[in-house]
Structures are given as structure tokens and as C-alpha cells.
Amino acid sequence: xxRKYLCLLGFTSILSGSLQAQNFPKDSVTFRNIYDxxxxxxxxxxxxxxxCKQAPARLSGxxxxxxxxxxxxKMLQQVADTAWLQETMVxxxxxxxxxxxxxxxxxxxxxxxxxxxxxxxxxxxxxxIAEVIEVNxxxxxxxxxxxxxxxxIVFINQAMDPxxxxxxxSYSGCAGIRVKGADEAADKGAVAVLIRSLALRNDDHPHxxxxxxxxxxxxxxxxxxxxxxxxLSDYLTQFKNLKVFIKMNCKSFxxxxxxxVIGEIRGSEFPDEIIVVGGxxxxxxxxxxxxxxGAGCVQSxxxxxxxxxxxxKPKRTIRCVLFMNEENGARGADTYAKxxxxxxxxxxxxxxxxxxxxxxxxxxVEGKDAVLTHCLNRLGQWKHLFAPYLVHIFEKGGSGVxxxxxxxxxxxxxxxxxxxxxxxxVHHSEEDKFEHVNQRELELGSATMTALIWxxxxxxxxx
Amino acid sequence: xxRKYLCLLGFTSILSGSLQAQNFPKDSVTFRNIYDxxxxxxxxxxxxxxxCKQAPARLSGxxxxxxxxxxxxKMLQQVADTAWLQETMVxxxxxxxxxxxxxxxxxxxxxxxxxxxxxxxxxxxxxxIAEVIEVNxxxxxxxxxxxxxxxxIVFINQAMDPxxxxxxxSYSGCAGIRVKGADEAADKGAVAVLIRSLALRNDDHPHxxxxxxxxxxxxxxxxxxxxxxxxLSDYLTQFKNLKVFIKMNCKSFxxxxxxxVIGEIRGSEFPDEIIVVGGxxxxxxxxxxxxxxGAGCVQSxxxxxxxxxxxxKPKRTIRCVLFMNEENGARGADTYAKxxxxxxxxxxxxxxxxxxxxxxxxxxVEGKDAVLTHCLNRLGQWKHLFAPYLVHIFEKGGSGVxxxxxxxxxxxxxxxxxxxxxxxxVHHSEEDKFEHVNQRELELGSATMTALIWxxxxxxxxx
Numbered sequence: 001x002x003r004k005y006l007c008l009l010g011f012t013s014i015l016s017g018s019l020q021a022q023n024f025p026k027d028s029v030t031f032r033n034i035y036d037x038x039x040x041x042x043x044x045x046x047x048x049x050x051x052c053k054q055a056p057a058r059l060s061g062x063x064x065x066x067x068x069x070x071x072x073x074k075m076l077q078q079v080a081d082t083a084w085l086q087e088t089m090v091x092x093x094x095x096x097x098x099x100x101x102x103x104x105x106x107x108x109x110x111x112x113x114x115x116x117x118x119x120x121x122x123x124x125x126x127x128x129i130a131e132v133i134e135v136n137x138x139x140x141x142x143x144x145x146x147x148x149x150x151x152x153i154v155f156i157n158q159a160m161d162p163x164x165x166x167x168x169x170s171y172s173g174c175a176g177i178r179v180k181g182a183d184e185a186a187d188k189g190a191v192a193v194l195i196r197s198l199a200l201r202n203d204d205h206p207h208x209x210x211x212x213x214x215x216x217x218x219x220x221x222x223x224x225x226x227x228x229x230x231x232l233s234d235y236l237t238q239f240k241n242l243k244v245f246i247k248m249n250c251k252s253f254x255x256x257x258x259x260x261v262i263g264e265i266r267g268s269e270f271p272d273e274i275i276v277v278g279g280x281x282x283x284x285x286x287x288x289x290x291x292x293x294g295a296g297c298v299q300s301x302x303x304x305x306x307x308x309x310x311x312x313k314p315k316r317t318i319r320c321v322l323f324m325n326e327e328n329g330a331r332g333a334d335t336y337a338k339x340x341x342x343x344x345x346x347x348x349x350x351x352x353x354x355x356x357x358x359x360x361x362x363x364x365v366e367g368k369d370a371v372l373t374h375c376l377n378r379l380g381q382w383k384h385l386f387a388p389y390l391v392h393i394f395e396k397g398g399s400g401v402x403x404x405x406x407x408x409x410x411x412x413x414x415x416x417x418x419x420x421x422x423x424x425x426v427h428h429s430e431e432d433k434f435e436h437v438n439q440r441e442l443e444l445g446s447a448t449m450t451a452l453i454w455x456x457x458x459x460x461x462x463x
Numbered sequence: 464x465x466r467k468y469l470c471l472l473g474f475t476s477i478l479s480g481s482l483q484a485q486n487f488p489k490d491s492v493t494f495r496n497i498y499d500x501x502x503x504x505x506x507x508x509x510x511x512x513x514x515c516k517q518a519p520a521r522l523s524g525x526x527x528x529x530x531x532x533x534x535x536x537k538m539l540q541q542v543a544d545t546a547w548l549q550e551t552m553v554x555x556x557x558x559x560x561x562x563x564x565x566x567x568x569x570x571x572x573x574x575x576x577x578x579x580x581x582x583x584x585x586x587x588x589x590x591x592i593a594e595v596i597e598v599n600x601x602x603x604x605x606x607x608x609x610x611x612x613x614x615x616i617v618f619i620n621q622a623m624d625p626x627x628x629x630x631x632x633s634y635s636g637c638a639g640i641r642v643k644g645a646d647e648a649a650d651k652g653a654v655a656v657l658i659r660s661l662a663l664r665n666d667d668h669p670h671x672x673x674x675x676x677x678x679x680x681x682x683x684x685x686x687x688x689x690x691x692x693x694x695l696s697d698y699l700t701q702f703k704n705l706k707v708f709i710k711m712n713c714k715s716f717x718x719x720x721x722x723x724v725i726g727e728i729r730g731s732e733f734p735d736e737i738i739v740v741g742g743x744x745x746x747x748x749x750x751x752x753x754x755x756x757g758a759g760c761v762q763s764x765x766x767x768x769x770x771x772x773x774x775x776k777p778k779r780t781i782r783c784v785l786f787m788n789e790e791n792g793a794r795g796a797d798t799y800a801k802x803x804x805x806x807x808x809x810x811x812x813x814x815x816x817x818x819x820x821x822x823x824x825x826x827x828v829e830g831k832d833a834v835l836t837h838c839l840n841r842l843g844q845w846k847h848l849f850a851p852y853l854v855h856i857f858e859k860g861g862s863g864v865x866x867x868x869x870x871x872x873x874x875x876x877x878x879x880x881x882x883x884x885x886x887x888x889v890h891h892s893e894e895d896k897f898e899h900v901n902q903r904e905l906e907l908g909s910a911t912m913t914a915l916i917w918x919x920x921x922x923x924x925x926x
Contacts, residue, residue: 039626040626162903163503359882359884388628389628390629390824419822421822422901425901440885
């Protein structure tokens, strides 16, 4: 009798919280359909091929970046209810002709593989040749007497720590040498800075990435392949009066007009509640941007493709955003967040895939206050649905550079986590090419992102 | 008061089972030390290079298999208290000269990439040329009227199902076409059998593997690359009177004497309780046997290396066994199990790594009756220790071909489970080479195996 009243009053759903409204057996079937489709008819691998081969090296401001906008805009028009371009200004830096570098030991000259860091000034046309001082960290450099540095090339030979299980831990422990190395070296009177590439493997490929100057004291900055970093260090131990020659003619140009590429499927019940899924469209200029972040882009497009192909109509709006300029400015992300605020759009969840197209392992979440709690609760309720797909990490942590701009708007931010072991073998180097992406790993990522987005579109974020 | 008595009587440990005796904080530190060492000073990657480059294509009975015995025996002598060779007879089959095959459509001849299946007879010296009949499964062949098959080459074009998350599920659904295809086709009067390679990717590499004849009606059997299987199928749809030519001069020779390679660290408290860790030393003859199963061998050697380097003295005996002849007979495994029985050795646990050197995900267990229950209980108690290392699968399932021979002796059998997405891209083909193994993934596997073996050596299997 009591039970009857409770039912009539709708108390059962209040008593058991939001779980009551969720239909896990049905969701479990939807998950299976999503994964089946992704593993048989995903658009992601073919789209990645097109993007990487027709618009490789799509650094912000480049012709290839403009091409990538056109290509992905067409892809989104195929799968979205509506697709559009969102204008944004972006920085424009060019590497120029291939860098030259060598180690000079008396009459012996040994070629060094370097890539200018993104944003660096070039040398003058004759290059720079100077003695080298090696340090193993920024701290060591900061504590060094300027007399020892003045007029020299600073070589920051800090290796990524291999002991992290999540290699992004190794990366973040080292990224400072790339971003701030030039400034710190210039403060002590150095004429250039060479950093050990941020890579876990020993090979001959330099890995570039962004650096910034905080003031006017600008010196050229480049990354050296890990093999050459080891070689240079060995030579410095063995010989005196070594010199290194560097010549680069990279430079910055005025800002350029570019675009975020956007497409959405309109929600059937709560169209004003927006769920963003995205990656970044720009890439470094020395590779094809396959894992970073072609994978995230084609997976985000694939989310719409999979839902559309399965005839799944989301209750909330699902918007795919391919952000321009994550690599050296995040200007597209800034523009997107600003316009969302101006238009008073209600974003509830954003998911970014920007850690490579490897086997999916889970998601990490950030968000303000209750948003974080609600999101972690949701993941806790749903994680059993992911278990058959071997997706098992659901935890507090970073999300993605692009979506992080939405944090202040009370959005739950999720970073897609694939297996991280191989990422820094290819990251920001010529090794980041289509051939190094495995089709199944990429597709499983698409499916995992689609499944999570489907759950948020069905049940929302709040309990 | 009651509590006091219980303590005095040692009841607390009975009440809470074996957990009472386990020291998880200490184990957690040991795990960290094991993973740190594996990621910085593992022997596995360098050993894999040596094995793959000095003894590639080490099929049972070959000179390279003998070389592999020498090489790994030396490796084990470095890290084991005792190392020895265990004699076993093995089959000896040779591919002979490179196979030839083409598709003939009128005057057009299109080369086909094939590999004879291991154990197949060759054709005669002129090869065989015949019309082709395509089927998509063994069942389709079995249900076919013999008139349609007689005198033809049967082409079994069954694709691996990509919808399995664990690709071994896709493999086992198809392996029958390779093992039994020749017999089934010969029963209907076919002159040869071609199977679609057991691979999930479309490429030009044929994937070989074992086949058996059950009777005297023997016909040549070969695997066709997936690209060529698609091409042949397309041609068969479009054209009539196509013929395929096959020439192979593979053959079987008398059995050869070979060895399992064994090394152990003697247990300090329970030396008679043996924990086996192993892989198989033989490989197919068309690649380097890097993932299959060089990885499992060097990881098993690494278990001893890691324990020795860390100064960890196991309470129970840890024995590394590199089994000969898993690929086409498992004669080494039979010999090992038989001698263990004859010598009344007490094996408690065996772990096999034979699914490639990819990122570790967990273990699957089999065993008779209580042994299985005890083992699953242990894994349940310990899985939290593995969570920081992203190892999360602990379930009932298959173990490994070699250790499975020990099942009747009441041994808990565990299969090491790495990520399976890329395995069938390389499996049994020329793509299975050292360069396709990622160092960190391999090392994390070593660490995961070492950690689990350490726990069994500390606490045993039974509650």
C-alpha cells in the first residue's frame, strides 16, 4: 500500500536518484551497436588518410591549414544537421628553409638533426657558431653564473623520465625546457638554445613544439633529436673547445584569418543543452599531424557519423568542434569560448581527444565544484557499460587545451585517454604520419567517445 | 574479552582468510620498484633485438631454432641460479624456395602473394593450375556437392570478424579454415586449398600457420594475403574460367632433436613449490618472431633479471621455461609436462606470455576445480596493486598452449593479456619483426608479469 502511494507520487525515482530514470539494458545494446558500427563502417580511418595526405603540416596560418578547413568542413556537412565556420585570427610562423646544424670538433664536422621551435626567431643569414654549455634542467641553468653562459649556446639535455606509466606525466615534467628555455638562456647572455627533444625513444627525429619569448631578449631556439643530444653530450664530456653551428631562417608574420570548423546534430528534447566533442585541426609543420591531432578531429566527426548511421537521435545537441591553433596560441579555443559566452549558449559537457589515436582506456574530468562531482558520479554509474570494451579509467584530471577555455562557464570537461606508450615517439615530429595510426585503435576511440556522448545526451549531467 | 581470546587463538587470521598474512603497503612499494626497474634497466628490449636479428625465422628443427637455443641459454645463465636444456624431439618442416602463384584470366597473369601453410605438402615441380571455387566458410564447403569441387582449387575466403574487442576472438572464429581446410577440401576432391590470411588488416603479407592432415588424402595448402584474397574474389565475380597457378616445394623431414631452455631462481622457503613463467622459443619462418613469441621469451627472462637486480629473493622457486615447438606440435610443452610428472615436481602456478609484446592489460586464468577458484581469489585480492599500472583484466579464460599441458597436474594457468588490437597485423607474417615492438610496451609487460609472479612467490596460491 505504501509502495503504491510512493509510485503514484513518483517517489521511487526520487529515492533512488537518477539511476531510476536510466535504462542500462537498452544502453548496453546501444553501446554494442556503436562499437559494431565503428569497427565495420567508421569514417575515421578514411577521413584521417584524406586529412593527412591532402593537408599535412597544417600549422596555423599556412595554406595547408586553410585546406584542412575546407576538407573537414565538407566532411562535417555530410554528417551534421548544420555545419559552419567560425572566424578567428591566428598567429603565423614559418620554419623557412631546412635548418642546418653541426658539431665542430677541430676539423671534424658532425651533422646534427634539429628543428626550430615554433615561434623562434631565426639566426642571421650566416648562422651562429659558438661554444656549448650543457645543463640538465632549467634550475641548473638558473643557478649558473652568467659568466659561464655568456656568448655560448645553451644545451638543455633534460631527458623525459621513463618511469611514469602515463607518458604525459613524463612530458609535463620536461615541457618547460621547450617553452621557457630560450628566455632563461637569454637572461644569462646565451646566443642560442638547443633542447633535447621531448621524446622517450632514442632516434634521429627532432620534435618541435611551441616556445614563447616573454620580453625583447630573443635568441634562436631549436630541438635536437634524442640520438644527437646523447652524441653532443658524449662529445662535450670527451673534448674541449667544441663548437656548434646553427642556421635557421624561421620567422613570424602578421596574424592571419582562419576558422574553427563546426557541425552539430540538434537535440530532440533539450536542443539548448550543448555537448561539445572536438580536437584541434592545426598541426606542427614537420609531420602529417596524424595522432596530433588528426585522430581527434576524425574521431569527433565520426561521433556524428556513427549516431547518424545508427539513426540515434540525441536528446541534447551534439556539436563537433575542430579548433584551430591549439599548437601555438589556442586562439580558436579562445574565440569559441568567447562567442559561447556572448551568445549565452548553455554548454553542459565538452570532450576533447588530443592524446593520439591509440587504444581507448578512459576519460579524465575537470570542472568547477558541483560540475566535477556530478560528472564523476555519472561516470561511476556508467563505467560498467564500458567494461566489455576494456575502457576502465574514469578519474579526475586534465581535459584538453581547447575545451579548458570553457571551464569558467560551468562545463564538465573530459579528456579522452588512449594508451599513452607510443605517443611521444611521434609527437611533433616527422614520425607523426598516417601510417603510424592503427585503424582498429582509432575506431575503438571513436566508439568510446560516441558511447559516452550518447549517455550524456540521453541523461544529461545533473542527477 | 571475546576479541582477546580470538587473537590468542589466532582466529583473526582464520576469520579474515589469507589477507591477514599479506602486507599490501610493502607489496605496493615492491611493485613500484619492479616497474621502475623495468622502465629503466629492463633486459627485454636488447635481448629481443639479439634474438630477432641473430635467430629470426626459428621454426622447430631449423638451424636458427638451434641458434635461438644457444642464445637464450646464455641469457638465462646470466640471471638464473641454474640454467639447463631439456631435450625434446620436434617436427621438421621446410618451406623450400619461395612459393609462386598467379591468377590467370585469359592471357592476363596477376601475381598472388602466398605462403605455404606449415605442414603442407608441396606441389609437383610443375606446380598445379586449376579453376577456383570460392567458399566463405568450412560449413559452406561441407555442404557443397563434390561435383562442384572436384579437380579445383578451393579458396576459403572467410574474413576475421572485426567486431570482437579482443582480436583473439576473431582469430579463433576463423582458425579452423587454416588447420582443417586442406582435409575438408581434399574430401571433396579438390587439388589444392588457398585460404584468406588470418589477419584483420588489408595488406599484401600472407600469414602462415600450422595445418594438419588427418589421413592420407593430402593436398597443398597456402595462405593468400588479404589484399589478394579480395582481388581474387572480385575477379571470380567478374570473370569466368579463371585459373590459379600454385607452385610450392615445401616438405616435411624426419624429427629433429631440440631443446626447451630453462633457468630458475630457487625459492628460499618453499623451494619445491614451482612457479613457471614462459613463452615459446620457436617462431614461424617468414618473419623474426618478435611479437610471436620473442616478446614472451625475453619478458620471461626479464622476470628473473628484474628480481635478481632488485635483490628480491622469492620464497618459492621461479622457473623460466622457453618452450620449443609451440607453433607446429607443442612437443616441447609435452616433454616438459611429462618430465614434471615423472619427477613429481610440484608446480603451483604457470604464466605464459604468447599474445605479443603490447601494453599490458591483465591476465586470464584456467585451472581445475578449486585451483581456479583459489587463483581468481588471489587476483581479486591483488588487483588493486595493479591499478596504478593500468592493468585491469583478471578473469577466467584461456592461458597458453605450452602451459596448458600442466592443467591435469593441478596447476593454476595464467595467460598474460596485452592489448590485442595490433597483434593480427603482424602474426605469422614477415611483418612480425623487432621494429614493430615498442620498447615501453614490452617493458611494462615484463614488469606486470614480474609483479604477479612475485605475489605468488610470496603468498602462494592457496588461501
